[in-house]
Amino acid sequence: MAMLEISHVSKFFGGLAANADVSFDVEAGSIMGLIGPNGAGKTTLFNCITGYYPPSKGEVVFDGRRMNGLQPDRVCKLGMVRTWQKVRPLAKLSVVDNVMVGALARTSSLRKAREMAMEQLKVVRMEHRAGFLAGGLPIGERKKLEVARALATGPKLLLLDEVMGGLNPAESEEIIQLILDIKARGLTQMVIEHDMKAIMRISDRIVVLTSGEKLTEGTPQEVVSNQDVIDAYLGESHA
Amino acid sequence: MMKTLPRAAAFLVIVGGLLALPRYVDNPYALHMMILLFLSISQGESWNILGGYTGQHSVGHAAYFGVGAYTTMMLLQAKGIAPWFGVWAGVAAVIVVALVIGSICFRLRGPYFVLASIAVAEIMRLSAINLTGLTNGAEGILVTDLPPFKIGERVVTDFMTKVPFYYLGLALALLTLLVTWGIERSKLGYYFQAIREDQDAAHSLGIPIARYKNIGLVISAVLTALAGSFYGIYVGFVDPPTVLGLDLSVQIMLIAIIGGMGTLYGPVLGSLVLVPLSEALRSNLITDLLVKSGLVSADSRTGQFLKENLAHAHVLLYGILVVLVILFMPEGIMGFVKKLASRRRKEAV
Numbered sequence: 001m002a003m004l005e006i007s008h009v010s011k012f013f014g015g016l017a018a019n020a021d022v023s024f025d026v027e028a029g030s031i032m033g034l035i036g037p038n039g040a041g042k043t044t045l046f047n048c049i050t051g052y053y054p055p056s057k058g059e060v061v062f063d064g065r066r067m068n069g070l071q072p073d074r075v076c077k078l079g080m081v082r083t084w085q086k087v088r089p090l091a092k093l094s095v096v097d098n099v100m101v102g103a104l105a106r107t108s109s110l111r112k113a114r115e116m117a118m119e120q121l122k123v124v125r126m127e128h129r130a131g132f133l134a135g136g137l138p139i140g141e142r143k144k145l146e147v148a149r150a151l152a153t154g155p156k157l158l159l160l161d162e163v164m165g166g167l168n169p170a171e172s173e174e175i176i177q178l179i180l181d182i183k184a185r186g187l188t189q190m191v192i193e194h195d196m197k198a199i200m201r202i203s204d205r206i207v208v209l210t211s212g213e214k215l216t217e218g219t220p221q222e223v224v225s226n227q228d229v230i231d232a233y234l235g236e237s238h239a
Numbered sequence: 240m241m242k243t244l245p246r247a248a249a250f251l252v253i254v255g256g257l258l259a260l261p262r263y264v265d266n267p268y269a270l271h272m273m274i275l276l277f278l279s280i281s282q283g284e285s286w287n288i289l290g291g292y293t294g295q296h297s298v299g300h301a302a303y304f305g306v307g308a309y310t311t312m313m314l315l316q317a318k319g320i321a322p323w324f325g326v327w328a329g330v331a332a333v334i335v336v337a338l339v340i341g342s343i344c345f346r347l348r349g350p351y352f353v354l355a356s357i358a359v360a361e362i363m364r365l366s367a368i369n370l371t372g373l374t375n376g377a378e379g380i381l382v383t384d385l386p387p388f389k390i391g392e393r394v395v396t397d398f399m400t401k402v403p404f405y406y407l408g409l410a411l412a413l414l415t416l417l418v419t420w421g422i423e424r425s426k427l428g429y430y431f432q433a434i435r436e437d438q439d440a441a442h443s444l445g446i447p448i449a450r451y452k453n454i455g456l457v458i459s460a461v462l463t464a465l466a467g468s469f470y471g472i473y474v475g476f477v478d479p480p481t482v483l484g485l486d487l488s489v490q491i492m493l494i495a496i497i498g499g500m501g502t503l504y505g506p507v508l509g510s511l512v513l514v515p516l517s518e519a520l521r522s523n524l525i526t527d528l529l530v531k532s533g534l535v536s537a538d539s540r541t542g543q544f545l546k547e548n549l550a551h552a553h554v555l556l557y558g559i560l561v562v563l564v565i566l567f568m569p570e571g572i573m574g575f576v577k578k579l580a581s582r583r584r585k586e587a588v
Contacts, residue, residue: 052439052442071442077445081444081445084439084440084443088440089436089437089440090433090441092501093433097432101441102445104445105445110426113429
């Protein structure tokens, strides 16, 4: 059984279908890449999966449990947590306090939460930033803070929304290593990314969305050689 | 750790001094000022829990203050129920009111929540004016005689001087500080601040935001209601504009905004500024000072104008003060002090 089963999910805003009949499975322990041009409905799909929008149609089943209609906090408690494309640091709290907020999903003890938070800061190599205000961090570290905070909630499935967006090549490489480390620890991940080289390297499988619909799905090699994908990205005249 | 000890020591010294004060000061006016200060601290700290820590800027806290004050006073007047029992009825009533308000208003965010909070407080005020059978309407409720407070047969106090009110006020202010201190050091404080900083992020990190906003509101409302009950029995009179008016809601909020929202001692600093200021205005102290210093002649038109109007100008001056605070110290006095301290530390390094 797959860790996450998305079957026939649609999301309409008025007459606009942001997602139309999207179906795919994410296997436990794997990394699923989610790509597509701007406005293809990738973030909307994340919102539908994590409880920010109820899907208009279709079903999201996580770990054998139907998730439709659950609020984001319940989704998180059940083991699925997302990061934000536009980072959302708790600006006036320190870096370690930010991660502690995540860890408090698992414990009520501040002392334990602080230990867990420091552990996650080590994972993203930001221990030295623990006492800094989150609002003052540069973008690369804000992105890593998002990941540390999400990991602190103790998820089984981590949904990363463009964690490499806006980063320089060295920072991106660090994030790639981080994602592979997280995979090695047995976590399942779903990754939205525009950087094609990066997504090809890390993904076990890739789903391509265009205009809200699933264009194709397969291994990275299958996806790059797919004529529809080339058309979608480069325009049909290049075909 | 290094900082905690001297800070705790300073706190104990101040509290010890305040406990001993009535032994050395028996001037009723001075005690009255201290009682107003305690009341203001408890109002500001209570608001701060919801507005400062949780980021829900209620402009309707008069509703909770008024419900506490009215319930205690109505029970005292109509049924002769002593306020130290009546106050718990006030607390129960305010929890119900807060949960009703919370379930409605917390569906809204930002400015919409602010508007809804004003609307609800206005509904309470208009109800108090119009439910004359229950509240005595615009005339208000006057109860000057409090039953003596007994433990067993021993009369602890008969409330004939200001001293028992002084200690009650002090206890109330300390209670609100203690609750806030406890929140800062618990999961609640982290969750409240996470909601303030980013509601959607908080939600994704497993925080049931509606529940935690309601918890913040109930704590804040209960403490505000205690302050309201205390005000009622101290002044001996409540009517709709003084305990349910929009003025009061704004004043409660200003204590925390001026002192520093989301900080433990912010509302204390705010009270230390606002209480003397409003008293100086009310008693025409500022006009007298201007006249005495020779800046303005008492007989001149300016002098006459100030004497007649300055006493009523506290709302105007509050407004000016808020503009100044927002322009020059957006984090309140507390934030300003912290900034100065960190600048000094940097220079020292």
